[in-house]
Amino acid sequence: MSKGSTMPVGRQDWSFSDETIYLNHGSFGPSPRVVQTVREEWSQRLNANPMDFYLRQFDAAIDHAAERLGKWIGTEGRDLVFVDNATVAMNVVAESLTLGPDDEVLLNDHEYGAVFRIWRSVCEKTGAKIVSPTIGIGSDDQPRRFESASDISEPIIRAITPRTKLIIISHITSATAIKFPVEEVCRVARERGIPVCIDGPHALAMIDLNLKKIDCDFYCASLHKWLSAPFGAGFLFVHRKWQAKLKPHLTSWGRSLGGCPSRWQDNLNWLGTRDPAPFLSVPAAIDFLEGFGLENFRSQTHELARYARHQLEPILGQVATIPDSMDWYGSMIAIPLPADVSRKAKPNAIHPLQQKLWNDHHIEALVTECHGHRFLRASCHLYNSRADIDALCSAVARLLPGERGQ
Numbered sequence: 203m204s205k206g207s208t209m210p211v212g213r214q215d216w217s218f219s220d221e222t223i224y225l226n227h228g229s230f231g232p233s234p235r236v237v238q239t240v241r242e243e244w245s246q247r248l249n250a251n252p253m254d255f256y257l258r259q260f261d262a263a264i265d266h267a268a269e270r271l272g273k274w275i276g277t278e279g280r281d282l283v284f285v286d287n288a289t290v291a292m293n294v295v296a297e298s299l300t301l302g303p304d305d306e307v308l309l310n311d312h313e314y315g316a317v318f319r320i321w322r323s324v325c326e327k328t329g330a331k332i333v334s335p336t337i338g339i340g341s342d343d344q345p346r347r348f349e350s351a352s353d354i355s356e357p358i359i360r361a362i363t364p365r366t367k368l369i370i371i372s373h374i375t376s377a378t379a380i381k382f383p384v385e386e387v388c389r390v391a392r393e394r395g396i397p398v399c400i401d402g403p404h405a406l407a408m409i410d411l412n413l414k415k416i417d418c419d420f421y422c423a424s425l426h427k428w429l430s431a432p433f434g435a436g437f438l439f440v441h442r443k444w445q446a447k448l449k450p451h452l453t454s455w456g457r458s459l460g461g462c463p464s465r466w467q468d469n470l471n472w473l474g475t476r477d478p479a480p481f482l483s484v485p486a487a488i489d490f491l492e493g494f495g496l497e498n499f500r501s502q503t504h505e506l507a508r509y510a511r512h513q514l515e516p517i518l519g520q521v522a523t524i525p526d527s528m529d530w531y532g533s534m535i536a537i538p539l540p541a542d543v544s545r546k547a548k549p550n551a552i553h554p555l556q557q558k559l560w561n562d563h564h565i566e567a568l569v570t571e572c573h574g575h576r577f578l579r580a581s582c583h584l585y586n587s588r589a590d591i592d593a594l595c596s597a598v599a600r601l602l603p604g605e606r607g608q
């Protein structure tokens with residue numbers, strides 16, 4: 203892993219329009235220009251001779267990209283397959299598990315909404331049941347304060363029963379931006395013979411990911427988020443004991459067009475004709491972050507998130523739910539909104555504070571929701587600066603009285 207900074211990096215390396223203050227890399231992370239260029243070069247190679255590309259170049263190129271990614275996250279390329287994003291990865295896992303009416307799937311109450319929908323749909327088809335232990339977030343008037351990792355792992359572990367067929371857990375949650383103790387949950391699950399699927403799109407790059415150490419059964423991630431690979435790049439890690447059981451979410455030839463010997467990834471590597479440029483650009487995205495220095499990336503973006511936390515807390519009159527430590531959060535932070543502002547959201551609608559941040563101030567920041575309580579989430583990447591956070595804070599300070607009807 204690279205340590206020292208060798209390459210200055212900043213906003214000029216991305217393609218934002220002049221007025222945009224972008225504090226939502228956590229939802230949709232754009233690529234730096236150099237990665238965009240590499241992606242375009244791969245597409246040009248495809249267009250120069252598609253036959254040559256798909257039949258003679260594709261297999262080696264995709265293996266190289268998977269190998270590079272695998273090394274970077276403590277596993278091997280042969281245990282990974284590229285998919286469009288974490289959502290597709292999770293759907294593949296959901297298709298592959300054989301469930302019946304006596305089975306339970308354990309998804310705690312901080313999990314991502316779309317992931318809940320995937321498993322609800324599978325459970326409706328198979329008769330299996332979703333068991334959802336409450337980690338909780340407190341009430342609107344009294345948000346919860348987490349103090350120890352066991353506040354999160356214990357409710358999950360307590361909910362395991364002899365019927366549990368799979369545990370699904372975020373590595374870093376979306377709405378609350380909390381690092382979850384996945385190692386401990388995997389350790390206990392392993393002792394009890396229960397597979398674990400980690401929903402990890404926020405962990406990649408934001409923390410030092412080592413899949414061998416975690417030893418989970420499945421790991422689903424999007425690479426457009428913190429790694430800043432092109433949109434349309436994600437991966438699924440599958441433990442060797444599951445690889446032969448994997449079923450694709452779409453059916454195509456199920457083999458390499460180039461005539462390589464068969465392997466478990468075949469069903470997913472070729473999903474009909476498509477441009478694999480986002481996958482093949484992943485090594486360039488890794489090079490970019492390593493050029494800056496991974497530890498520098500993590501500390502610089504954490505310091506910005508920390509700055510956002512300390513500036514926003516007094517403005518919102520709220521305290522973050524987690525201790526002020528890198529053990530609990532990395533490059534993004536979610537601060538509870540005051541109860542009266544939180545309640546202003548209409549179901550399934552964008553919160554008015556988020557809307558006004560963009561409409562009035564050209565700031566993209568997210569208002570998230572967990573248990574009906576809203577959080578202002580700020581995501582910080584290398585193109586952000588304290589000035590962006592200051593702009594967010596002064597906009598929130600200006601908008602808040604209106605949101606409270608004052």
Ligand SMILES: Cc1ncc(COP(=O)(O)O)c(C=O)c1O
Pocket residue numbers: 228229287288289290314316317372374375376401402403404424
């Ligand atoms: C925790 C979590 N899981 C899954 C996803 C889905 O990611 P994607 O839309 O890239 O598939 C997200 C997206 O924000 C997320 O935050």
